[in-house]
Amino acid sequence: MISVRRLPHLYPQDRWLFLTWSLHGAVRPYRFPPPHKALAGRAFVWLDRQLDMARAGPMFLRRDAIANLVVESLHRGAELGHYELASFVVMANHVHVLLLPKAPPSRLLKSLKGCAAREANRLLGRTGEPFWQRETYDHWVRDGHEWGRIKLYIENNPVKAGVVSRAEEYRWSSKWNQMRFDTAVDAVRTSACATTPGAE
Helix, strand or coil, X not given: XXXXXXXXXXXXXXXXXXXXXXXXXXXXXXCCCCCCHHHHHHHHHHHHXXXXXCCCCCCHHHCHHHHHHHHHHXXXXXXXXXXXXXXXXXXXXXXXEEEEECCCHHHHHHHXXXXXXXXXXXXXXXXXXXXXXXXXXXXXXXXXXXXXXXXXXXXXXXXXXXXXXXXXXXXXXXXXXXXXXXXXXXXXXXXXXXXXXXXX
């Protein structure tokens, strides 16, 4: 996303990881010096706003079929035990994820992005073209307070971008998935109470 790449990526074990990646060509290579470590958070927020406000460039993730396959890919990785998935959102041109890796992050990212890219390019009728930006933004979560703040940031991204008025209205997010799950559980509980003799 920035003209200077942020490698190497160092991955400590047993730490939650905040990841962001975008579609290839979604962000122009802005020419400014790499931010000082203390300002890296501000630089990330600035770049994220650029992605949210973009009116040009690739927007493949707006297509239901492609957004759905990215969401399915995220869930599949969690089901296979590659990571614990806390929060995610699939925007028009980028993805945010908060996860706890159970496999080397570089390997699981390659698998996660590669699988979704192949399927998306197939749906788009493209061959041999890059789908994702090569670089992925990553940030290790320091503590529980930061974990909560990042989770809220991810879930509120569609609201901040002006796509929906409430986070749970955005279909391609963990917030929407959680709302559906909670509704289904409530329906089962209500049904169980209604059919159990002597239930109050």
